[in-house]
Amino acid sequence: MKEYQAQTDGLINKTVLITGAGDGIGKTLALQCAEQGATVILLGKTVKKLEAVYDQIEKLGKQQASILPVDLNGASETHYADLADTIKREYGKLDALVHNASQLGVLGPFAQIEKSTWDEVIQTNLTAQFMLTKALIPVLALAEHASTIFTTSSVGNSGRAYWGAYSVSKFATEGMMQTLADEFENSTLRFNAINPGATRTGMRANAFPGEDTSLLKTPIEIMPTYLYLLSDDSIAVTGQRINAQ
Template sequence: MTEAETSNGSCNGRLRGRIALITGASRGIGAAVAKAFAREGAQLVLVSRTVGGLEEIDDEVQALGAPPATLVPLDLQSFEAIDQLGASLFERFGKLDVLIANAGILGALSPTGHIDPKVWQRVIDINLTANYRLIRSLEPLLRQSEAGRAVFVTSGAAQGVRPYWGPYAVSKAGLEALVRNWAGEVTKTNLKINMVDPGGTRTAMRALAYPTEDPALLKTPEDIAEHFVPLAMADCSRHGEIISLK
């Protein structure tokens, strides 16, 4: 874990003083949420595989007047590293106010019987199992907050039939079951747990899935990011919901 020096940036927004961890923070929806949270005064912990991508987003965050983010270069298939993340954050902050579990991969679009087992496992690891490990590692920190909040990014692929999308659809259906169960377990605590289904959004993953689609017809990650702010606020009362932005 690398950490930039503390700054006295002027942040007076709706998330002022709240510590928010965002996975998949170096691009797309994750990067847009990071900037939206920075404008609202959050202290950010940004997680992604690449140091360079994290540093670029941190530069943008600081340009918005927010303090430097805590940067965590982490491959979400490194489950032991996720386990250690909670302890590291406890030493640094003593708590976590917000978890935004955004990271995900598409995997192969292929007939189910043709999918390489390694591709299947990678999609399940990152889209599903890593989120279980994040819950396991970070729930104690969220409980230390006066108003712990968690938001997971899901997809319409989790619902109904989506031929050729086997690994991705299964991983998102599993994620929704995981999050609903966790939400049910913490109803008598200070935690509020929700999901966001962004629908069609102008991201690299969407371009990979629909290469002939005109991206100008899609919502931007910045359009999506604003919907995460109310779910991260201390006065959020929504719980166990899927917020669809289609």
């Protein structure tokens, strides 16, 4: 998978929603999906960042993207229901949902985690994914084969001191992915999780401020695993946790 060579225009006629599409891994993935012919729905918090990605996609001369400004920390079930209705009306189906957005919160001793930080991390990284997935399952079911990708972490299946709420949110993300994969085993919907591994982004810099970033993989280098799980080459793959590095 790490060596997967995506076909040119391999995502043609597919509509892909990516959360956190304005920065880091999500931004690179949005541009790659557009390059491969997908119609990309850019979901994120900071509209300016989403507009910049939208403009870059325009310049590719491929399918026009769309922008969905959503703060995953504040949106309610009604927002997600409206969003699902809009996607169904505009596109008729959703071929892929990539849960990429996350917040790191504050790294530090467990006993010092503020309840407000805990709530924000769990809301953004977990509860929002639950609500968005729940709302979109009927729209994903309208696609011939639909791929949902969750994003985990090295601390998502092995606990690590000082990674508190973020680590717990990633364990739960993997649990949600496995639960969905089992429930939809005999369907056209598949659910998997990618662990990007150490990747040169803003989040990584916040977590490891002193490190030599030149040693880190860039988002573009970890794209093959994402493009594999989005393509029809992976329609038989579900319930897997895959390391992108």
